[in-house]
Amino acid sequence: MVDTKSKWEDELGRWLKPFLDRLGHKARRRMCPLYISGLIGPGDRKSVQPMAARLAPGEYDQLHHFIADGLWDAAPLEAELLVQADRLVGGKDAVLVIDDTAMPKKGDRSVGVAPQYASSLGKTANCQTLVSLTLARGEVPVMVALRLFVPESWTSNPVRLKRAGVPVEYRAARTKPEIALAEIDRVMAAGMRFGCVLADAGYGLSAPFRQGLTTRGLAWAVGIPRHQKVYPVEVKLIWPVAGRGRPRKRHIPDVLSTAAEDMLANAKWQNVSWRNGTKGRLEARFAAVRVRTADGPPQRIKDMGQQHLPGDEAWLIGEHRTSGEKKYYLANMPAKTNLRTLAATIKARWICEQAHQQLKEELGLDHFEGRSWQGLHRHALMTMIAYAFLQHRRLAQAGRKKKNQRSTTSAEPTGRTPSHRRSHRSTTTSAMPALQKTNRRKAAA
Template sequence: MTPYLGNALLLRRFLRPFQRVLGHTRRRKWCPLYVRGLMASLERKSLQPLAEHVAPGQYAQLHHFVTVSPWQDDQLGAVLARQAQRLVGGRDAVLIVDDTAFPKQGTCSVGVARQYCGVLGKIANCQVLVSLTLARDDVPVPLALRLFLPKVWTDDPERCAAHGVPVGHRGFLTKKQLALEEIDRVRQQGVKFKVVVADAGYGNSAEFRGALSARGLTWAVGVPATQKVYSTNVGMLTERQSKYGRLMVPIPDEQRKSVAQVLHEFPPHKWVSRTWRMGTKGPLHARFAVMRVRVADGGELHDGSHLPGEEVWVVGERRHSGERKYYLTNHPTKTTKIEIIRDIKARWSCEQVHQHLKEELGLDHFEGRSWRGLHHHALLCMIAMVYLQALRLNYVPFDPEKQRPTLPQARHMTCCALWCRYCSRGIGYG
């Protein structure tokens, strides 16, 4: 158990490795102040109100620290990765790939364009950041937030240069490619996990799934109902020559089917009810079907269809509301059904992280327009989130004199409420 320490001392100890990387004395000064401001109970956490709260009269210095000062972002990200690994990494952890959007007005902020906005559920003017979240036992911590640049930006080098986009980031990359780059980065920085999970926005890409398999990673991803598969018994017809003398490629000896059709034909008695975790309103459960298939993502045939590819599990989910969900995963053949289901359902943790980052820590409150300012703000928000999760995990039993929360209480408290509870002895920002 961690002995009780004043909140200022706990935060200083946590931030010490980050401050060493920042190097410059002024940066080491402003980092804890900004993080404390993000954790404060402010209605708006843009630079102006945040500076008024933690450093009255010093707005210009704080603005320079976030938007202008040239930090070593990679080194700071490496420290964040080590802290995340220490808290929740390991053989039982899951790495969640997702993205989060910030609706915006105008076109001046870096990366803003008309694109799909998950917050609004439609095409809108917004910024989109690809995210990585590491989670274990329903405790998630953010690892990466990287801005996605649409083609309207990458096709305009002058516009990118005006907003400070580094030269190495001006080429167009899809969200899947950005996610793969970030996965490679955090793995090199020592992050360990059991499985990569993602929703259908990433799982619908055969290239993304293949890239994860090529890296030797276990993955579990959502797929659309139209995803085509073959049975595991699919065979190939022998090559034959057409009347025009051209050699025909091998063709499967059965018709491919969608995952929705395959699972619709699955015997009803093989659909099982499973509970994967306890929610705030009780156990969460649904009916699932799990079976082995071959994904239709091999070589392309002349009619546009694809040959059988990797053998994987297909998972169907039927909720009580009538909603249907479908997943593919390359878990080993001897993996139990409940383990597969729990890994798939672990993806919800990233939604919790995005909600806390936005609603509690002001991730989407940043009003600057530059690449550097946005990524600095996002990195500081992630540092604050990891610190608060560390408070949750390194709790001590409830003490009436110190007013410390127990672990069950801490798990369900909002970020700011947890921070205020630790500040309840009136220690302040000293």
């Protein structure tokens, strides 16, 4: 019998060994590579039935049982994913990007489905929302966590939660920032290395989220709404003078907080370029000033009612895009950080959007047709493992390309002086190939 397995499938089997060692039972060790091969391989639909039909006719029940009903713990595989992700792109120059991705869904039985804002559609729609954590270095992202956000329409209905198999520990209402912090704790406990946490304004507007990152000793740069209140960095707390009555017992700031956009109104704006895009260098106008965040304890200030006192010192950064759009950010990076570094760090967040798109379009993240919590999260885990494998191949290809370039250069005649000095290039920027796709075989007729 002729072996029809392709080279990438053999490589996948070897790469998956640490994961399979954690699965235990031989049936699971057989179904896991089969499922991941189905996600990577050909076919428009990446749900269980069409994958089984393409790869293992007659084994639909076993494949469905593995992903939806099998009695195995996903935690060891999640832990191994963190190990492999750290090995691929972890380090002090890596970033951990917090975001969420929506998956449109019909009906009301699928776990967590509810009318929510879907960024992929640009409107509110019936969908499931997964909070995501992406570890990235340069232009190579690896998704390391996808956890379902459970809306209030679900957390207030115990019968609905039980029917969908939501574990007891996930049935209490949690905000997306709270879910993100819990997942950050998990990846930190596993020893995954990164230098800075990035998030958009959906997370950055949450003072508890920013404070939680600071409490954990993490550097962060997050988006904020334009009306986010901040204080000048030189703000001082003073004793208010009581016109009458008893002396005041609490300090108040000597100036009032102001909106982020107003704080930057008279700042010095500069053109900053941060990386190469498909149409040349990407650039925008940026400005940055040191401020104190207005997220301290609430305090009645004069006749302004309850106001938040000054919090920690941070950078307030503004961005004016060529489209006319304006964005604002806070970052707790050191005071000596230059504007270009601030801009480049903030803009590194885009990589998670690419990862979301590839997970959906290439690997079928949003193709799962089951309704249970367990099935959805196992499917999401398999797509993340498949994605990590593809990034492993991508980095390996980039390494071979760089090695070949060095070999070619060293083969030049020794008497010839190079016409230009070679610049050092990171394997994760311009030298990095696109996401390595497998040599996909056409499905058998």
